[in-house]
Amino acid sequence: MxxxxxxxxxxxxxxxxxxxxxxxxxxxxxxxxxxxxxxxxxxTPENIKQAGIRAILENKTHYGPSAGIPELREAVAAYISRTRGIDVSPDEVVITPGAKPIIFYTIHALVNPGEEVIYPNPGFPIYESVINFVGAKPVPLPLLEERNFSVDVDYLRSLITDKTKLIILNSPQNPTGGMLSKQDLEAIAEIAIENDIWVLSDEVYSRIVYDGEFYSIASIPGMKERTILLDGFSKTYAMTGWRLGYGVVNAQLAQQIARLETNCESCTATFIQYAGVEALNGPQDxxxxxxxxxxxxxxxxxxxxxxxxxxxxxxxxxxxxxxxxxxxxxxxxxxxxxxxxxxxxxxxxxxxxxxxxxxxxxxxxxxxxxxxxxxxxxxxxxxxxxxxxxxxxxx
Missing domain, CATH: 3.90.1150.10 (Aspartate Aminotransferase, domain 1)
Incomplete structure (x- = not known):
């Protein structure tokens, strides 16, 4: 067949x-x-496991809102506001079963067939996969060893066309371990604002940093409204099998991403979201x-x-x-x-x-x-x- x-x-x-x-x-x-x-x-840390178990025992096992339970959306909003230095409200947060759905939903929500998406290469292979899947054109942005696997901003600028709809960033980066500097992010932000381009910022490794300081492009003035900030619990809290992630986006786009989630899996498992609340609000030792x-x-x-x-x-x-x-x-x-x-x-x-x-x-x-x-x-x-x-x- x-x-x-x-x-x-x-x-x-x-x-x-x-x-x-x-x-x-x-x-x-x-x-x-x-x-x-x-x-x-x-x-997974014991306090997080116990929060998940407790939620099951308290029968928090029914459907929840597609965008996520209010408690977790509030916890994420507070966490991102604190760590990125921006004001985030719960209606700008969408909870998903793992962080990958934010990649999938963002590209589906924003990119039409024939439009272009710039993505890091080498990079997480799902970016290119989903770009191709929607019929868009993947435009690779080379990450070069001689630049410590960072971005050549001038080369990025040369890739922009009137069909460029989205730029994908990942810092700290998989597979290279490279990180984008604040200066690079400011230059990328300038390009995005000048050309009215969305940015998907994959920040799932933001807490796993050894040298230097992590910066988010969403923290740069004028960027919060055009950035989809992707983060999750798998890497930071050793919760890969729990499948819990989130996107922070402007409220209008958040509604559309939640609608895609309604069509796909209805909602993220409720009791797992309560474990997520404990992960963010509990001890970080x-x-x-x-x-x-x-x-x-x-x-x-x-x-x-x-x-x-x-x-x-x-x-x-x-x-x-x-x-x-x-x-x-x-x-x-x-x-x-x-x-x-x-x-x-x-x-x-x-x-x-x-x-x-x-x-x-x-x-x-x-x-x-x-x-x-x-x-x-x-x-x-x-x-x-x-x-x-x-x-x-x-x-």
């Missing part, structure tokens, strides 16, 4: 495909060290401990990668990823590209990583090869994984 044509334009998230491959090898008796999946290895541990792991993995022949690794400012340049390693091993190296490490070294092409098609003229490693795993695994990579690459 024939499927709808639009499905041919829908991409995927390759981390889950690699995970399936890893699981098959593990089932066959192999011991794999995995740096593939971007998921904190910490448990567990988050602080997690970030301290991630920083130690970052330093460990960066030092280890830079001691492997043919690899050089930028020290990321945030998130829990490293994006080492493996061009020389590929050349030394006679491998075509990072995808070939990823397979080589998996089957010869029992180490799972992701190739550059899991994060978008290469930019025009891009010749370097990269891998992404998530250090959301124990120090013991990092040490063992680095040992295996070194032995496999150096022989």
């Amino acid at each position: 024939l499927m709808a044509e639009r499905l041919s334009r829908l991409g995927t998230e390759n981390a889950f495909e690699v995970l399936a491959e890893v699981n098959k090898l593990v089932a066959a008796g192999r011991h794999i060290i995995s740096f593939a999946l971007g998921e904190p290895d910490f448990d 567990a988050v602080d401990r997690m970030v301290r541990e991630f920083k130690e792991r970052r330093d460990l993995i960066v030092e280890g990668l830079n001691n492997i022949k043919g690899i050089r690794c930028f020290k990321p400012h945030g998130s829990f990823y490293v994006f080492p340049n493996v061009t020389e390693a590929c050349r030394n091993l006679g491998l075509k590209d990072s995808k070939a190296l990823q397979q080589y490490l998996l089957y010869n070294g029992n180490v799972a990583v992701l190739p550059r092409t899991s994060f978008g098609v290469k930019n025009v003229g891009e010749k370097e090869e990269y891998l992404r490693l998530s250090y959301a795993t124990s120090k013991e695994n990092i040490i063992e994984g680095l040992k295996r990579i070194k032995e496999t690459i150096e022989g």
Whole structure:
């Protein structure tokens, strides 16, 4: 039977495909060290779990408003107002089952077929996937190693056309760990305002920062009304399986995004939203401990990668990823590209990583090869994984 044509334009998230491959090898008796999946290895803090359990026991298990329960929308509004230095009201908040729906709903709500969306490349693959899905034109914005994987604002300006509808930003960034400076954000804001363009700002790693200071483009005067601020609970509170995220947008767009949610899943699970209230309003000690541990792991993995022949690794400012340049390693091993190296490490070294092409098609003229490693795993695994990579690459 024939499927709808639009499905041919829908991409995927390759981390889950690699995970399936890893699981098959593990089932066959192999011991794999995995740096593939971007998921904190910490448990959800106890106070948050108990809040969710309590909500179930109190029978908070019925339908809720599509935009989210008032208590969580109020908590998010207060949190964003405090951390971004802007005034946010609950009617500018939409709660969703995970942060991904905000990407999906934003692009569907704002972008028509044939219009253009600028997105970071390398970047989270779902951006490009949804842009293609709606029939719009994806316009990649290269993130270059020589700029610490930040944005070349002049190049961004050159990409603007009369069809540009949306610019997507992600800081701290997946997969590179790079961060946008306040100066860069101010320049991007100027471009957005001058050309009347929306900005989707993916800030899911905003609390996982090691060096420098996190800035949101929504905090810049004139930007709150044209910014869709995306955040969630998966990374900060180790709540990936809970599926809880949100968007902060102007009230008019918030109504339309909530209407899309009504059509899609009715609402986000009610008892999970009460856990979200506790996450934002309760103690933050567990988050602080997690970030301290991630920083130690970052330093460990960066030092280890830079001691492997043919690899050089930028020290990321945030998130829990490293994006080492493996061009020389590929050349030394006679491998075509990072995808070939990823397979080589998996089957010869029992180490799972992701190739550059899991994060978008290469930019025009891009010749370097990269891998992404998530250090959301124990120090013991990092040490063992680095040992295996070194032995496999150096022989």
